[in-house]
Amino acid sequence: MKSWLLFVSVVGLCYGEYNVTINDKNAVSDFMNDVVIKFHDLSKILLDSISLITDHESFSDTYFNLTNVREDCLEDMNLIVNELVNFILTNRTSSIMQDAIIPMIDSTGKIPIGILRGNTYAIGLVKECQRIRGCVEGRRRPLEGAFTRISINLPFANKKPFTGKCIHGQTFTWDLCLPKSCQKRPDLQRLVDSFNFSFISELSPVCDIGTFDDLRQFDSTGYLILAIFAFFAAWSILASIFQFYFRQYITKNYILQSTPIKIFEAMSLFTNLSYILTLPKSRKTSSKTESYQKPTIIKSLYFLRFLSMCHVIASHTFSFIVSVAANPKDVQSDLSNIDSQFFVNGFFAVDTFFFMSGLVFAFTYFKQLKANQLKVLSFGSWILIYIHRFIRLSAPYYMIIIFYTWVYQPLFANDQPLYLMHLFNRRDPCITKWWLNLLYLNNFIQAEDQCYVISWYLAVDFQIFLMSPLFVVPFALGKRAGLISCLSMVVASTCLNIWSVYYFYFPPAGYAGGWMDPRMKSYDDYSKYMYSAPWIRCQVYIIGIVVGYVLQMKKSLSIPRVVNVLLWILSFTFIFLDIVCLKCWVSGHQMSLLNRALYSAFSKIVWAICLSWIVVASFFGYGGIINNFMSMKLWAPLGKVTYSTFLVHFMILSYIAGSYREIIIYYSLYHSFINIIIPVIVMSYLIGLVWAALFEIGIGKVTNILLVKKHIITF
Numbered sequence: 001m002k003s004w005l006l007f008v009s010v011v012g013l014c015y016g017e018y019n020v021t022i023n024d025k026n027a028v029s030d031f032m033n034d035v036v037i038k039f040h041d042l043s044k045i046l047l048d049s050i051s052l053i054t055d056h057e058s059f060s061d062t063y064f065n066l067t068n069v070r071e072d073c074l075e076d077m078n079l080i081v082n083e084l085v086n087f088i089l090t091n092r093t094s095s096i097m098q099d100a101i102i103p104m105i106d107s108t109g110k111i112p113i114g115i116l117r118g119n120t121y122a123i124g125l126v127k128e129c130q131r132i133r134g135c136v137e138g139r140r141r142p143l144e145g146a147f148t149r150i151s152i153n154l155p156f157a158n159k160k161p162f163t164g165k166c167i168h169g170q171t172f173t174w175d176l177c178l179p180k181s182c183q184k185r186p187d188l189q190r191l192v193d194s195f196n197f198s199f200i201s202e203l204s205p206v207c208d209i210g211t212f213d214d215l216r217q218f219d220s221t222g223y224l225i226l227a228i229f230a231f232f233a234a235w236s237i238l239a240s241i242f243q244f245y246f247r248q249y250i251t252k253n254y255i256l257q258s259t260p261i262k263i264f265e266a267m268s269l270f271t272n273l274s275y276i277l278t279l280p281k282s283r284k285t286s287s288k289t290e291s292y293q294k295p296t297i298i299k300s301l302y303f304l305r306f307l308s309m310c311h312v313i314a315s316h317t318f319s320f321i322v323s324v325a326a327n328p329k330d331v332q333s334d335l336s337n338i339d340s341q342f343f344v345n346g347f348f349a350v351d352t353f354f355f356m357s358g359l360v361f362a363f364t365y366f367k368q369l370k371a372n373q374l375k376v377l378s379f380g381s382w383i384l385i386y387i388h389r390f391i392r393l394s395a396p397y398y399m400i401i402i403f404y405t406w407v408y409q410p411l412f413a414n415d416q417p418l419y420l421m422h423l424f425n426r427r428d429p430c431i432t433k434w435w436l437n438l439l440y441l442n443n444f445i446q447a448e449d450q451c452y453v454i455s456w457y458l459a460v461d462f463q464i465f466l467m468s469p470l471f472v473v474p475f476a477l478g479k480r481a482g483l484i485s486c487l488s489m490v491v492a493s494t495c496l497n498i499w500s501v502y503y504f505y506f507p508p509a510g511y512a513g514g515w516m517d518p519r520m521k522s523y524d525d526y527s528k529y530m531y532s533a534p535w536i537r538c539q540v541y542i543i544g545i546v547v548g549y550v551l552q553m554k555k556s557l558s559i560p561r562v563v564n565v566l567l568w569i570l571s572f573t574f575i576f577l578d579i580v581c582l583k584c585w586v587s588g589h590q591m592s593l594l595n596r597a598l599y600s601a602f603s604k605i606v607w608a609i610c611l612s613w614i615v616v617a618s619f620f621g622y623g624g625i626i627n628n629f630m631s632m633k634l635w636a637p638l639g640k641v642t643y644s645t646f647l648v649h650f651m652i653l654s655y656i657a658g659s660y661r662e663i664i665i666y667y668s669l670y671h672s673f674i675n676i677i678i679p680v681i682v683m684s685y686l687i688g689l690v691w692a693a694l695f696e697i698g699i700g701k702v703t704n705i706l707l708v709k710k711h712i713i714t715f
Contacts, residue, residue, distance in 0.1 A: 069190055070181065072141065073179060079136065080104070084101065095135070099132075100132050101134075101143075103132045104177040105177075106128065107125040109175035110122060112326060113663070114665070118328035119325075120172045120173060121663060122174045124176065126147045130146075130212075143179060145180060147177060147211070147212050148177070148182075148188060148211045149211070150210075151171045151173050151206070152171065153166060153170060153171055153207050165207055171207065171208075184211070188209050216410045216428055216431060217414075218410040222406045222411065224406075229403065233694070235264075236272075236698065243265060243268050243271060259705060262705050263702050263706070266701035269694070269698075272693035272697040280299075280633055295619060298363065298619055300619070302638065302639030303629070304356060304630070304639075306642065308353055308356075309646060312346060312349045312350065313645075313649050314343055314346065314681070315344070316650070318669075320657050321676060325663075325665065326663040326665050335586050336586075341579050341580045341582070341583055344511050348607050352607075353457070353461075354537055355540040355541065355543060355611050357541060358468075358471075358543070358544030359548045362545040366549055367552055370552075373476060387707065389465060393462065397455070398438060400647045400691075401437050401452060402434070404430060405430035405434050408651055409428050412655060416659050429449045429451045430452060436450075436451065437451050442459050444459075448527070454649075454650045460533075470489065471489065471542055475549055479549075482546075483546065486545060486546050489538065489542050490543070490605070493536060494539065494601045496535055497530070498600075501601070505517040505593065506520060506526050506596065507526065507585075508585060508595070508603075509582055509599070511582075514586045539604050544608065546612075547615060557620040559617070564617065567613050570610075571610040574606050578606055618631070641689050641696075644696050645689075646688075647691065648691055652683045653680050656680050657680070
């Protein structure tokens with residue numbers, strides 16, 4: 001009974017009276033309005049709660065099944081309730097009241113700001129709660145605080161019975177500071193299950209719980225991973241020292257050219273950083289009258305990589321801000337603005353990477369094909385291509401997975417209140433599903449609970465790459481055969497896209513905050529069968545392959561000036577329309593099934609065609625000032641570290657944004673851009689630079705030495 005009194009008391013402290021009635025479609029707003037006008041001080045809350053319970057018709061001493069709760073937990077809760085009651089009756093505070101109980105109440109989440117603007121998070125003070133340690137008279141065990149988070153379904157009086165699961169969009173997340181003796185999840189669950197809500201509903205509205213005790217702690221595996229990283233760091237530093245101070249003393253060339261020395265020097269941090277930061281040399285023309293020479297590299301891709309990476313990071317960061325902001329209604333109102341669409345609809349940046357992936361592969365492949373067609377088309381060459389691609393991409397990727405799983409999560413994420421908002425009460429999927437990432441199957445198997453959320457892209461890209469012979473080999477038979485093969489694949493993918501939208505009632509894009517068809521069963525289905533499906537994503541990849549073929553096989557293009565200007569204007573116009581035309585849907589307005597299907601199926605194709613013109617025109621000398629800007633040398637270092645930056649940016653984002661000790665208030669898009677998005681981008685590139693030098697460039701060199709001998713094709 002006393003434990004129940006404690007619960008009601010804290011509920012009163014946070015919400016006014018606990019039995020707020022919520023009705024109709026404006027249930028949450030009604031509840032919030034009712035809460036705002038109820039303000040009581042602590043004494044009034046306790047007196048009202050005691051009076052309410054003792055006068056209630058169903059008053060009973062069996063609110064708890066005491067046999068299900070640990071003895072020390074009950075002892076601490078009884079102590080707290082007794083001290084609170086004594087304080088009310090005598091207006092005197094004891095030492096345990098001052099040292100422990102009042103700090104517990106203080107660190108517990110209170111009525112938060114922004115309730116009328118959609119805030120459903122009552123965030124407490126983690127550190128204050130965890131520092132609580134009060135000596136209890138008459139016993140040796142102190143009273144310590146434990147930070148706890150529970151989720152409560154809001155509509156206590158709605159007509160639908162509770163199922164025990166949290167109702168999406170109608171859940172209040174509430175931080176509590178309870179005795180440490182109650183922090184074990186089974187104990188806390190039994191404690192909550194013991195509450196008698198029979199006068200409210202048959203099932204408790206508390207739908208989820210979590211404690212810091214649930215979170216995985218840093219263990220021996222983490223120390224082993226740190227040792228591995230220390231080994232690579234030491235290797236890179238020693239290799240740099242060797243090149244600077246000792247290499248000059250070795251006079252025998254065969255020693256320097258030996259495989260062990262090459263492998264050792266391959267990890268030199270200085271050399272690899274120098275390679276990344278070195279600006280490309282300008283290509284000199286053979287004569288003053290020559291206006292165009294076909295480039296050997298696609299210079300504009302450096303800028304496109306950098307721009308797309310910034311777009312990805314900005315979109316992910318903005319999504320995080322939206323998910324934890326104290327005033328989501330203000331965010332929603334800003335989503336009707338055109339400028340916000342570039343952050344909300346940032347999914348096209350991912351399509352740009354798929355496009356460039358196909359483009360670069362085709363450009364390199366057809367160059368090799370011209371040099372030695374029989375060798376390139378052989379089965380053995382394709383096996384080597386797959387092996388080299390797998391190793392080159394996997395080295396930095398695997399390192400990020402093991403670091404995130406066994407170091408970052410237990411050592412850093414455990415101390416990030418906002419980052420834990422959605423993950424606090426869930427088991428980290430990486431600890432059991434990391435092997436799916438290593439096999440690039442995480443977008444197929446248990447895709448709804450992936451390890452390292454952004455890794456779906458790597459799985460899809462690798463799976464499409466495995467299908468690349470279907471796209472490039474037919475070109476060996478002739479241009480027509482290759483184009484027919486690629487066109488057939490694009491048409492098939494487009495038809496599957498349209499069918500999926502109609503069959504599953506999918507949204508037009510991946511933004512989860514837009515209007516959703518009530519007939520759609522689950523957004524997880526969209527993620528699995530549309531957003532991260534290689535048979536859908538291959539559209540832009542295939543178009544990139546066709547563009548790569550054109551760039552490699554065509555010596556030059558003759559384009560009239562008027563046509564060139566018109567195509568540039570059309571490209572930028574359609575890119576702009578592709579991004580902003582979903583503004584109404586993003587703002588919550590309904591969109592017909594036909595329009596959703598058409599946009600989903602053709603928007604990416606339009607995007608890829610526009611990119612194709614930008615790349616082709618720039619490559620063949622029709623880019624003008626735009627090409628001059630995109631081909632500037634300063635973009636080269638930023639473009640080289642894009643892959644590693646992509647890998648690390650999710651951790652940087654979660655660390656910077658998730659480390660806020662208080663709720664994030666959304667002021668404006670530009671305020672968020674300056675204060676959070678830009679720091680995330682800058683830090684991601686700085687750490688990505690080191691990550692690329694060690695694990696992308698360094699291990700890539702070692703791979704080339706061991707596996708790629710002379711005359712073997714690499715991609």
